[in-house]
Amino acid sequence: MPTNKLSTHDMAIFASRGFVRLDAVVPTSLNDQFLEELERTFGVREVNGGTTVPAVPAGTEIDQALTSDQTLGQIMRLPRLKGAIESLVGPNSLLDHHFVHVLPPASAIEASGHAANAQHLHQDSTIDVRKSFDIQLFYYPQEITDDMGGTRYLPGSHLRIVNEAAIARYQNVRGQQHVVCPAGTVFLMHHGIWHGGSINRSERTRYLYKIRLNPTVPQVRLWDTTDLTDADSTQLPIFFVRERQDPDSVQNVLTRGEPWFEMDTGRIEFINRIHFWRRLLGDRTFDAHYWVSRLECEPSIGE
Amino acid sequence: MLVLYLANSALDSPVTAWARYDGAGKVRHQAGGDEEPPYATGLAALQDGWRLIQASPLINHNSGDEFRTGYFKYEFFFEKLVSEENDRLE
Numbered sequence: 170m171p172t173n174k175l176s177t178h179d180m181a182i183f184a185s186r187g188f189v190r191l192d193a194v195v196p197t198s199l200n201d202q203f204l205e206e207l208e209r210t211f212g213v214r215e216v217n218g219g220t221t222v223p224a225v226p227a228g229t230e231i232d233q234a235l236t237s238d239q240t241l242g243q244i245m246r247l248p249r250l251k252g253a254i255e256s257l258v259g260p261n262s263l264l265d266h267h268f269v270h271v272l273p274p275a276s277a278i279e280a281s282g283h284a285a286n287a288q289h290l291h292q293d294s295t296i297d298v299r300k301s302f303d304i305q306l307f308y309y310p311q312e313i314t315d316d317m318g319g320t321r322y323l324p325g326s327h328l329r330i331v332n333e334a335a336i337a338r339y340q341n342v343r344g345q346q347h348v349v350c351p352a353g354t355v356f357l358m359h360h361g362i363w364h365g366g367s368i369n370r371s372e373r374t375r376y377l378y379k380i381r382l383n384p385t386v387p388q389v390r391l392w393d394t395t396d397l398t399d400a401d402s403t404q405l406p407i408f409f410v411r412e413r414q415d416p417d418s419v420q421n422v423l424t425r426g427e428p429w430f431e432m433d434t435g436r437i438e439f440i441n442r443i444h445f446w447r448r449l450l451g452d453r454t455f456d457a458h459y460w461v462s463r464l465e466c467e468p469s470i471g472e
Numbered sequence: 473m474l475v476l477y478l479a480n481s482a483l484d485s486p487v488t489a490w491a492r493y494d495g496a497g498k499v500r501h502q503a504g505g506d507e508e509p510p511y512a513t514g515l516a517a518l519q520d521g522w523r524l525i526q527a528s529p530l531i532n533h534n535s536g537d538e539f540r541t542g543y544f545k546y547e548f549f550f551e552k553l554v555s556e557e558n559d560r561l562e
Contacts, residue, residue: 284500286500286502287502287503287504287505288503289503290503290504321503321504328541329541329542329543330540330541330542331542331543335543336543337503338475338491339477339489339491339544340475340489340490340491340492340501340502340503340504340505340506341489341490341491341503341504341505341506341507341509342477342488342489343487343488343489343509345504345507347504365503365504367502367503367504368502428488429488429489430479430488431478431479431480431488431544431545431546432479432480432485433480433545434541434545437539437541438541440539441539441541
């Protein structure tokens with residue numbers, strides 16, 4: 170049966186890199202409708218005015234927060250987007266907060282006597298040591314070209330425990346990405362992803378709608394698990410491997426490094442991803458390339 | 473000022489992250505403004521005249537916290553003094 174849920178591979182990428190990207194998942198008609206509402210609203214400086222981005226009490230169920238008569242409500246009900254959201258935080262997630270980031274061209278900011286600066290790298294909210302996770306949707310209703318200062322983000326940073334802008338000193342990091350995407354693209358980010366806004370060097374105002382969702386159910390096997398196989402959990406030889414391994418297997422995705430990884434803590438990242446995957450899978454025995462089993466191998470002395 | 477984050481505690485290990493602050497006020501380096509680091513290693517910065525003024529100590533792992541990752545571990549601060557005259561010569 171066709172499903173709009175994420176696949177096991179998509180989920181492994183999310184566990185490993187901290188995001189899922191859905192290019193042009195919102196159709197042109199809804200993008201144009203939303204953009205037109207945004208331009209009308211923000212063009213007259215009525216922040217959160219009208220019904221485009223309704224003021225909703227934090228903790229409201231998403232279906233009640235954004236109703237189907239609203240453009241945003243129609244977007245959040247798109248089957249593919251809804252399937253991805255429910256794969257990560259389940260049904261009946263809660264709207265934590267939402268916001269529209271409006272970034273005028275640098276030339277307009279400078280003409281008004283202000284400096285156009287990039288936003289420092291940061292992690293949203295504050296120190297968060299939960300085992301569960303929130304997601305943040307970054308929805309770009311217009312095409313984002315490389316001169317528009319699309320969101321800068323660091324793949325694989327989501328499991329690091331830091332405190333908001335304490336990481337601001339990290340001006341540039343190997344492997345950092347800048348969002349460049351077609352209109353209607355949505356990134357579903359783990360709440361811990363390090364990110365920041367860049368400078369808009371184009372002549373167009375850039376809009377980003379961002380919404381944070383909290384789960385209300387245990388985040389265990391919420392995705393389409395029909396492609397999950399026993400091979401995903403089978404221990405393999407570490408060296409002298411004669412058979413070609415699938416580079417996209419769950420184990421390989423979870424143990425693929427990022428360009429910014431330190432040599433020692435990069436291994437800790439693998440271990441933390443494996444623990445994350447165990448929770449998603451509801452299986453405390455899962456391992457990837459023996460990284461955690463080795464540390465758990467402690468025979469009892471029969472005390 | 474030049475801040476380099478390296479792949480391990482050795483100064484000749486690869487740069488993984490970096491920041492630059494121009495106290496002379498000529499350039500405002502922006503977050504996310506570079507894709508490639510100014511030097512491949514900390515040693516390469518030394519060889520180009522930067523003076524190392526601070527390095528992260530190696531800290532034992534607290535019990536129960538051994539697997540927590542957070543801030544980058546191998547941070548090195550460098551300085552280089554420039555003069556208006558030298559700027560003109562360059």
